[in-house]
Amino acid sequence: RLSYTYYDKSCPKFSQIIQDTITNKQITSPTTAAGTLRLFFHDCLLNGCDGSVLISSTPFNSAERDADINLSLPGDAFDLVTRAKTALELSCPNTVSCADILAVATRDLVTMVGGPYYSVLLGRKDYRISKSAYVEGNLPKPTMPMSKIIDIFGSKGFSVQEMVALSGAHTIGFSHCKEFRSFVYNDTDYNPRFAQGLQQACADSYKNPTLSVFNDIMTPNKFDNVYFQNLPKGLGLLESDHGLYNDPRTKPFVELYAKDQNKFFQDFGKAMEKLSVYGIKTGRRGEIRHRCDAIN
Numbered sequence: 339r340l341s342y343t344y345y346d347k348s349c350p351k352f353s354q355i356i357q358d359t360i361t362n363k364q365i366t367s368p369t370t371a372a373g374t375l376r377l378f379f380h381d382c383l384l385n386g387c388d389g390s391v392l393i394s395s396t397p398f399n400s401a402e403r404d405a406d407i408n409l410s411l412p413g414d415a416f417d418l419v420t421r422a423k424t425a426l427e428l429s430c431p432n433t434v435s436c437a438d439i440l441a442v443a444t445r446d447l448v449t450m451v452g453g454p455y456y457s458v459l460l461g462r463k464d465y466r467i468s469k470s471a472y473v474e475g476n477l478p479k480p481t482m483p484m485s486k487i488i489d490i491f492g493s494k495g496f497s498v499q500e501m502v503a504l505s506g507a508h509t510i511g512f513s514h515c516k517e518f519r520s521f522v523y524n525d526t527d528y529n530p531r532f533a534q535g536l537q538q539a540c541a542d543s544y545k546n547p548t549l550s551v552f553n554d555i556m557t558p559n560k561f562d563n564v565y566f567q568n569l570p571k572g573l574g575l576l577e578s579d580h581g582l583y584n585d586p587r588t589k590p591f592v593e594l595y596a597k598d599q600n601k602f603f604q605d606f607g608k609a610m611e612k613l614s615v616y617g618i619k620t621g622r623r624g625e626i627r628h629r630c631d632a633i634n
C-alpha cells in the first residue's frame with residue numbers, strides 16, 4: 339500500500355513544501371541536515387520509521403526522546419518536522435504523516451549537503467506508542483564491541499556491509515565530548531596530534547557539556563566519503579568509528595568506500611531506501627497525527 343505517488347492527488351504540493359522548509363531551515367541552521375539524519379535513524383531502528391521518536395513525554399508516559407541516548411538529538415531537527423507539518427496542514431489538512439515528513443526531509447537534506455538522491459516510498463502512518471523503556475538495546479553505542487553493533491543491525495535485517503555504508507552518515511555532524519573523551523588520552527587508534535587536539539577541545543567539557551567536535555574533521559559539512567578515508571589515518575572520532583577499521587569483518591568495506599565514493603553513494607542510497615521502509619505501519623496500525631509531538 340506504499341507508493342511513490344501516494345500524495346500526488348491528496349497533497350500535490352507535498353514535495354515542494356518539504357523542499358522549501360528544509361532549504362530555509364538548513365540555510366539558517368546548517369547543523370539541521372546531520373541532526374535530522376540522526377533523528378530519522380533513531381526513529382527507524384526503534385520499531386520502525388513510524389515517527390515514534392517525535393512524541394513528547396506526558397505526565398503519564400515517558401517517551402522515547404527522553405531516553406538517555408536520545409537526549410542529544412538536536413532541537414533543530416524536531417523543529418524542522420514541526421515547520422513542515424504546519425505548512426502541510428495549511429495546504430492539505432489531516433493528510434500527511436509525520437513519519438513520511440521525516441523520511442522525505444532526511445532524503446532531501448542528505449542530497450542538499452552533497453549526498454546521493456534515493457527513492458522514498460510514501461504512505462507510512464504514525465505510531466501511537468512511544469516509550470523510553472523500549473529504547474535500550476535497539477540503538478548502537480560507541481562503547482559497544484563491534485560484534486554487538488553488528489548484532490543490533492543484524493537483528494533488524496541489515497548486513498555488515500549495509501551497516502558500514504549507513505555509518506558513512508558520520509561524514510557530517512558532530513559528537514559531544516562525553517561520547518569519546520575517555521579514549522583520547524591513552525588510545526593508540528588516534529593519530530597523536532589529533533588526540534592532542536581532542537584533549538584540548540574537550541578539556542572544559544565536564545563544566546560545559548555542550549562542547550562537541552565534528553565527526554569528520556576534514557569535510558564536516560559535506561556528505562562525501564572522506565569519513566572512510568579518515569579512519570585508516572587515525573582521524574576517526576568515536577571508538578565505534580575506529581572499530582569499523584579495526585574489525586576484520588568491517589575493514590574491507592571501509593577500504594572499499596574510502597577508495598570509491600560512487601560505490602559508497604550507491605550502497606548508502608540503497609541501505610537508506612531499505613531503512614526508510616523498515617517496520618513501517620500502514621492502515622489501522624497507525625494514524626495521521628494532527629501534531630507530530632503528540633498522539634491524536
Ligand code: HEM
Binds near residue numbers: 373480578
Ligand atoms: C554504527 C553505529 C553507530 C554509533 C555507535 C553511533 C553513535 C553516534 C554518537 C554517539 C553520535 C554523537 C551524538 C551527539 O553527541 O550528539 C552520533 C552522531 C551522529 N550519527 Fe551516529 N552512530 C552510529 C551509526 C549511525 C548511522 C547508521 C547513522 C545514520 C544513518 C548515524 C547518523 C549520525 C549523525 C548524522 C550524527 C551527527 C548528529 C548531529 O550532528 O547532530 N549514525 N552517532
Ligand SMILES: [Ca+2]
Binds near residue numbers: 388
Ligand atoms: Ca520508531
Ligand SMILES: [Ca+2]
Binds near residue numbers: 510558563
Ligand atoms: Ca564529510
